[in-house]
Amino acid sequence: MSKQISDVASYMTALGGEARQASRVLASATTAQKNRALEAIADELGVSRERLMAENSKDLEAGAEKGLDAALLDRLELTPGRIDSMIEGLRQIAALSDPIGEIFDMKYLPSGIQVGRMRVPLGVVGIIYESRPNVTADAAALCMKSGNAAVLRGGSEAYYSNQAIAASIHSGLRKAGLPQEAVQVVATTDRSAVGQMITMPESIDVIIPRGGKGLIERISQEARVPVIKHLDGICHVYIDDQADLDKAFAVAMNAKTQRYGTCNTMETLLVADGVAEQTLSKIGGALIDKGVELRGCERTREIVADCQPATEADWDTEYLAPILSIKVVAGLEQAIAHINRHSSQHTDAIVTENYTRARRFLTEVDSSSVMVNASTRFADGFEYGLGAEIGISTDKFHARGPVGLEGLTSVKFIVLGDGHIRS
Amino acid sequence: MSKQISDVASYMTALGGEARQASRVLASATTAQKNRALEAIADELGVSRERLMAENSKDLEAGAEKGLDAALLDRLELTPGRIDSMIEGLRQIAALSDPIGEIFDMKYLPSGIQVGRMRVPLGVVGIIYESRPNVTADAAALCMKSGNAAVLRGGSEAYYSNQAIAASIHSGLRKAGLPQEAVQVVATTDRSAVGQMITMPESIDVIIPRGGKGLIERISQEARVPVIKHLDGICHVYIDDQADLDKAFAVAMNAKTQRYGTCNTMETLLVADGVAEQTLSKIGGALIDKGVELRGCERTREIVADCQPATEADWDTEYLAPILSIKVVAGLEQAIAHINRHSSQHTDAIVTENYTRARRFLTEVDSSSVMVNASTRFADGFEYGLGAEIGISTDKFHARGPVGLEGLTSVKFIVLGDGHIRS
Numbered sequence: 001m002s003k004q005i006s007d008v009a010s011y012m013t014a015l016g017g018e019a020r021q022a023s024r025v026l027a028s029a030t031t032a033q034k035n036r037a038l039e040a041i042a043d044e045l046g047v048s049r050e051r052l053m054a055e056n057s058k059d060l061e062a063g064a065e066k067g068l069d070a071a072l073l074d075r076l077e078l079t080p081g082r083i084d085s086m087i088e089g090l091r092q093i094a095a096l097s098d099p100i101g102e103i104f105d106m107k108y109l110p111s112g113i114q115v116g117r118m119r120v121p122l123g124v125v126g127i128i129y130e131s132r133p134n135v136t137a138d139a140a141a142l143c144m145k146s147g148n149a150a151v152l153r154g155g156s157e158a159y160y161s162n163q164a165i166a167a168s169i170h171s172g173l174r175k176a177g178l179p180q181e182a183v184q185v186v187a188t189t190d191r192s193a194v195g196q197m198i199t200m201p202e203s204i205d206v207i208i209p210r211g212g213k214g215l216i217e218r219i220s221q222e223a224r225v226p227v228i229k230h231l232d233g234i235c236h237v238y239i240d241d242q243a244d245l246d247k248a249f250a251v252a253m254n255a256k257t258q259r260y261g262t263c264n265t266m267e268t269l270l271v272a273d274g275v276a277e278q279t280l281s282k283i284g285g286a287l288i289d290k291g292v293e294l295r296g297c298e299r300t301r302e303i304v305a306d307c308q309p310a311t312e313a314d315w316d317t318e319y320l321a322p323i324l325s326i327k328v329v330a331g332l333e334q335a336i337a338h339i340n341r342h343s344s345q346h347t348d349a350i351v352t353e354n355y356t357r358a359r360r361f362l363t364e365v366d367s368s369s370v371m372v373n374a375s376t377r378f379a380d381g382f383e384y385g386l387g388a389e390i391g392i393s394t395d396k397f398h399a400r401g402p403v404g405l406e407g408l409t410s411v412k413f414i415v416l417g418d419g420h421i422r423s
Numbered sequence: 424m425s426k427q428i429s430d431v432a433s434y435m436t437a438l439g440g441e442a443r444q445a446s447r448v449l450a451s452a453t454t455a456q457k458n459r460a461l462e463a464i465a466d467e468l469g470v471s472r473e474r475l476m477a478e479n480s481k482d483l484e485a486g487a488e489k490g491l492d493a494a495l496l497d498r499l500e501l502t503p504g505r506i507d508s509m510i511e512g513l514r515q516i517a518a519l520s521d522p523i524g525e526i527f528d529m530k531y532l533p534s535g536i537q538v539g540r541m542r543v544p545l546g547v548v549g550i551i552y553e554s555r556p557n558v559t560a561d562a563a564a565l566c567m568k569s570g571n572a573a574v575l576r577g578g579s580e581a582y583y584s585n586q587a588i589a590a591s592i593h594s595g596l597r598k599a600g601l602p603q604e605a606v607q608v609v610a611t612t613d614r615s616a617v618g619q620m621i622t623m624p625e626s627i628d629v630i631i632p633r634g635g636k637g638l639i640e641r642i643s644q645e646a647r648v649p650v651i652k653h654l655d656g657i658c659h660v661y662i663d664d665q666a667d668l669d670k671a672f673a674v675a676m677n678a679k680t681q682r683y684g685t686c687n688t689m690e691t692l693l694v695a696d697g698v699a700e701q702t703l704s705k706i707g708g709a710l711i712d713k714g715v716e717l718r719g720c721e722r723t724r725e726i727v728a729d730c731q732p733a734t735e736a737d738w739d740t741e742y743l744a745p746i747l748s749i750k751v752v753a754g755l756e757q758a759i760a761h762i763n764r765h766s767s768q769h770t771d772a773i774v775t776e777n778y779t780r781a782r783r784f785l786t787e788v789d790s791s792s793v794m795v796n797a798s799t800r801f802a803d804g805f806e807y808g809l810g811a812e813i814g815i816s817t818d819k820f821h822a823r824g825p826v827g828l829e830g831l832t833s834v835k836f837i838v839l840g841d842g843h844i845r846s
Contacts, residue, residue, distance in 0.1 A: 226820045226821075363524060394548065414792075
């Protein structure tokens with residue numbers, strides 16, 4: 001293995017072919033075998049702490065030399081605590097129930113045949129990600145548990161860390177009697193490897209990019225295989241005039257301030273005119289106390305003194321920062337219209353005690369997560385009980401919202417007969 | 424409306440935009456409203472028989488002038504019987520249960536929130552099809568029932584027939600108080616309209632091509648939106664040496680001879696060596712009596728005298744004709760290996776009385792339909808109880824196998840709380 005590979009195209013083709021072959025073994029591996037491999041990888045990472053940190057320090061040094069900023073270097077670092085989390089993550093995935101082989105919806109049809117579905121792996125999953133090296137273990141584990149082979153392409157700044165983790169993964173796979181080719185960690189920093197990876201439908205069935213919007217847009221544009229993609233999170237909370245205002249306060253504060261940089265953070269607050277004065281004077285003040293910059297419509301600014309005017313662009317902006325846009329609306333109708341126009345269809349919530357309005361909001365808001373009286377911050381695979389999350393899809397096709405193991409599977413029809421023929 | 428449109432790009436953009444807007448209305452239309460529209464369209468078609476046949480005769484005349492062959496002209500013709508079937512099809516789709524709004528998997532999570540899923544439309548479905556004009560009504564109905572707007576592009580040879588059906592659809596939609604823009608039947612025969620249609624992700628969410636392999640491959644290559652595609656049907660029946668030979672005979676004969684030109688017709692018969700002599704002498708003779716040309720491996724040719732030698736290419740050929748390739752294999756292992764190598768992953772069946780082998784076949788054969796003791800000819804949306812079928816997907820992503828209303832939907836997460844916030 002080497003960072004520089006002379007013929008990237010042949011290298012990627014060979015690696016993809018190996019993954020495809022290994023995927024057939026993974027697809028029919030038993031639950032016990034897959035779990036044994038995950039546990040073995042966890043053990044391997046445990047005994048390799050020294051090696052992992054030594055390899056990681058090569059990346060950190062190279063990063064510092066290249067002038068990476070402090071935040072990026074921090075994300076790149078494999079601390080003992082992060083190695084522990086990575087190991088713990090693998091054991092958690094081992095403990096999840098195996099989605100593969102699940103049979104459901106078996107029904108007898110008038111012809112006498114019995115028809116249902118069986119959950120099966122997609123095949124080979126390609127994941128393209130940026131600096132955090134723990135994604136290598138996490139993504140490999142999710143693919144393995146769902147019976148898929150994986151082709152992983154991490155950021156070039158984490159090259160040595162990723163290769164060190166790959167060595168532990170391969171060793172764990174071998175110990176469980178599974179082919180180490182089932183997890184391919186691309187061993188070149190050559191950028192053309194990504195272009196190759198997203199145009200090999202014969203070897204890779206789906207691409208999941210995890211990273212900034214630029215990366216995801218470029219990959220979606222150029223891919224010749226399906227992409228499970230996650231673009232913006234412009235999330236809304238609408239406080240109805242029949243809201244319980246204590247709940248409204250709690251939900252709005254949590255949705256904005258529990259963490260600022262996540263995709264499920266509220267970026268726009270909508271408030272019904274009837275409760276605007278009462279609500280905004282309290283929430284506005286509390287947000288400003290927390291250091292959040294407010295940008296509001298005219299009506300908002302009449303209520304909250306320390307509020308900048310919002311421009312049209314604000315309604316379409318994912319701040320990922322302590323900034324919030326606020327708009328007073330006439331009521332439910334206007335709130336839904338605003339959301340369906342400006343939301344990125346990620347996560348939107350209503351706060352109301354009114355049954356009919358809650359029901360309408362759930363039905364009419366076309367976002368991957370729609371909530372009543374709950375903080376948008378809950379939009380997350382772990383919080384939803386998926387057990388793990390490989391990403392959040394803002395698409396409608398195949399997978400939508402937080403994607404767990406099930407998003408990495410397909411289903412086939414199974415038909416049971418007793419010599420049945422079609423007449 | 425006219426066949427020649429000077430600026431196809433602007434025309435398609437406008438039409439797509441209208442469909443997108445109408446899709447929002449369709450998405451929240453009630454079941455009653457959608458059914459009312461379907462019934463109204465059925466009524467409209469019923470009172471428009473004369474007009475439909477008059478418009479259809481323009482297509483038939485133009486087709487005859489252009490020298491279309493008899494089979495194509497036959498497919499193009501709208502006979503009174505075919506109009507009846509079209510009307511009956513609409514009423515059947517009205518009678519199906521509405522998939523939209525279905526809520527399932529609601530569970531309480533440790534945080535106290537209740538999380539589940541709600542089925543929602545995809546948005547706008549684009550369908551590109553060839554000569555049969557009845558597809559216009561059928562596809563429009565399936566899209567409407569699943570809450571989607573539709574953009575339909577039929578074959579240019581059916582232009583007048585499709586526009587006549589479109590007029591009935593629009594009139595029915597208006598009578599039910601739904602926007603007629605919800606079903607767009609492209610009113611130009613300009614070929615560039617297809618190129619436009621498959622590259623408008625802002626207006627069309629998924630493309631379903633229904634037609635020959637050439638059309639589907641071209642569309643898959645050039646589309647910038649997801650495609651639900653159906654390529655070959657190279658289907659296998661494997662007769663195990665623990666098969667009930669009466670069932671084996673019935674299934675094999677039905678799978679090959681019930682219809683020759685369908686995608687779920689058997690193209691290759693695999694027989695375990697232990698029962699090859701007994702099985703093939705009987706089935707071989709019966710197939711030859713039916714006029715089926717046999718192409719076999721050496722062992723097959725020792726048993727069946729009137730059998731041509733099969734070449735390697737035969738194992739990868741979809742004949743869609745009274746031709747069958749036959750191979751004798753050692754047993755289950757070799758049968759599965761042959762299928763996973765040569766099958767087009769459409770439909771494959773085993774005939775066996777052995778429980779363990781049936782279970783292995785179901786698990787290890789990676790096809791969209793896998794069957795035990797049943798004819799491959801059952802692989803069909805109606806036979807599977809889907810109520811209708813917009814196509815059969817040979818992909819694994821989003822939809823696999825026969826695609827009914829559910830394949831035209833997505834799901835969103837819904838979260839119910841009581842002022843819950845994330846800690």
